[in-house]
Amino acid sequence: MIEVKGLKKRFGIKTALDAVEVTFDSGIYGLLGPNGAGKTTLLRTLLGLYPIQSGDVFYDGKSLRKSNDLAQNAGYLPQRFGMFYELTVQGVMAYIGTMKKMPMAQVRQETERCLARTNLSELKDRKVGALSGGMLRRLGIAQTLLGDPDVLIFDEPTAGLDPEERMRFKNIVADIRRDHTVIISTHIVDDVDALCDQVVVMMAGKVAFTGTRQQLKAVAEKKVYEIPVEKQALLSPGAFLGNRFEREGTDYIRILSTVPQPAGVLVPPNIEDGYLCITKGM
Numbered sequence: 001m002i003e004v005k006g007l008k009k010r011f012g013i014k015t016a017l018d019a020v021e022v023t024f025d026s027g028i029y030g031l032l033g034p035n036g037a038g039k040t041t042l043l044r045t046l047l048g049l050y051p052i053q054s055g056d057v058f059y060d061g062k063s064l065r066k067s068n069d070l071a072q073n074a075g076y077l078p079q080r081f082g083m084f085y086e087l088t089v090q091g092v093m094a095y096i097g098t099m100k101k102m103p104m105a106q107v108r109q110e111t112e113r114c115l116a117r118t119n120l121s122e123l124k125d126r127k128v129g130a131l132s133g134g135m136l137r138r139l140g141i142a143q144t145l146l147g148d149p150d151v152l153i154f155d156e157p158t159a160g161l162d163p164e165e166r167m168r169f170k171n172i173v174a175d176i177r178r179d180h181t182v183i184i185s186t187h188i189v190d191d192v193d194a195l196c197d198q199v200v201v202m203m204a205g206k207v208a209f210t211g212t213r214q215q216l217k218a219v220a221e222k223k224v225y226e227i228p229v230e231k232q233a234l235l236s237p238g239a240f241l242g243n244r245f246e247r248e249g250t251d252y253i254r255i256l257s258t259v260p261q262p263a264g265v266l267v268p269p270n271i272e273d274g275y276l277c278i279t280k281g282m
C-alpha cells in the first residue's frame with residue numbers, strides 16, 4: 001500500500017503538489033487531471049526521482065525518506081520513454097533487468113515473456129533508433145512489466161498507440177493480478193472506464209476526487225442534459241457545452257448544468273461527465 005500524506009513539491013515559485021493526500025492500495029487506479037495538474041510530479045516523487053520536500057510517502061508503512069523499496073519494486077513507463085538508439089530491443093530489456101539487479105537467467109526468461117506480451121518478439125534484434133513511435137511505446141510497456149513488479153506506474157501509456165495496440169495494452173493491464181498496485185495517468189477517460197477500479201482526479205496540485213468509477217459518474221447525476229442544437233438559445237445561463245453528436249438525423253449537444261434546463265432532456269451521466277463536473281467545479 002502506498003500512502004501519500006501532505007506531500008508538497010515546488011519548482012521555484014511554482015507549487016506542483018499542494019498537500020496531496022491519497023492512498024493507493026491493490027488494484028488499478030486511473031489518475032486523471034488537466035495539463036499541469038501535478039500527475040507526473042506525483043508519480044516521479046513516488047519513484048524517488050524527486051526528493052520529498054515536505055510531507056511524506058509510506059510504502060507498506062515505511063517512509064520513502066528512509067527506504068527506496070518502492071522504487072525497487074516498481075515498473076515505470078515515463079511519459080516520454082527514450083533509450084540509447086544503438087541498443088537493440090532485447091538489449092534494452094537486458095539493460096533494464098541489470099538496473100533492477102535481476103539475475104541474467106531471469107532477465108532472459110522475462111524478456112521473452114514481456115516482448116511476447118507486447119507483440120515485440122519479432123523485433124527483438126531491431127535497434128531502438130529504427131523503431132516507430134508506437135513500437136518504442138510498446139518497448140516502454142515491455143520494460144515496465146519486466147520482473148513482474150508489485151507496483152506498475154504508467155504515465156500516459158496509450159498516447160501514440162494505434163487502436164489495435166491500445167486494445168492490447170488494455171488486455172495486458174486486465175491480466176495483471178489484482179494484488180498488484182497499478183497507477184495509470186491518462187487523459188483518455190475511455191481508458192479509465194475500461195480499465196480502472198478506482199479513479200483519482202488531480203487539479204492544481206491537489207487531489208480533487210478519489211473513488212470508484214460509479215462514484216465519479218454519480219458526481220454528475222442530474223446535471224447532464226441532451227438538447228437539440230437548434231434549441232441551444234433556450235439554455236439557461238451556467239450551462240457547460242459538451243460534445244456535439246448526431247442521432248437519427250438530428251444534431252444534439254450534451255450539456256452539463258447545475259441549474260435545471262427545461263429545454264433539454266436529463267440523461268444518465270458517464271465518467272467523463274463526472275470528471276468534467278469536478279474540473280469545472282460544478
Ligand SMILES: Nc1ncnc2c1ncn2[C@@H]1O[C@H](COP(=O)(O)OP(=O)(O)OP(=O)(O)O)[C@@H](O)[C@H]1O
Nearest residue numbers: 011014015016033034035036037038039040041042
Ligand atoms: N522540472 C520542472 N521545472 C519547473 N516546473 C515544472 C517541472 N516539472 C513540472 N513543472 C510544473 O509543475 C506543474 C505540474 O506539472 P506535471 O508535469 O506534474 O503535471 P501533469 O498533471 O503531469 O501535466 P500533463 O497532463 O500535461 O502531463 C506544472 O505547472 C508544470 O509546469
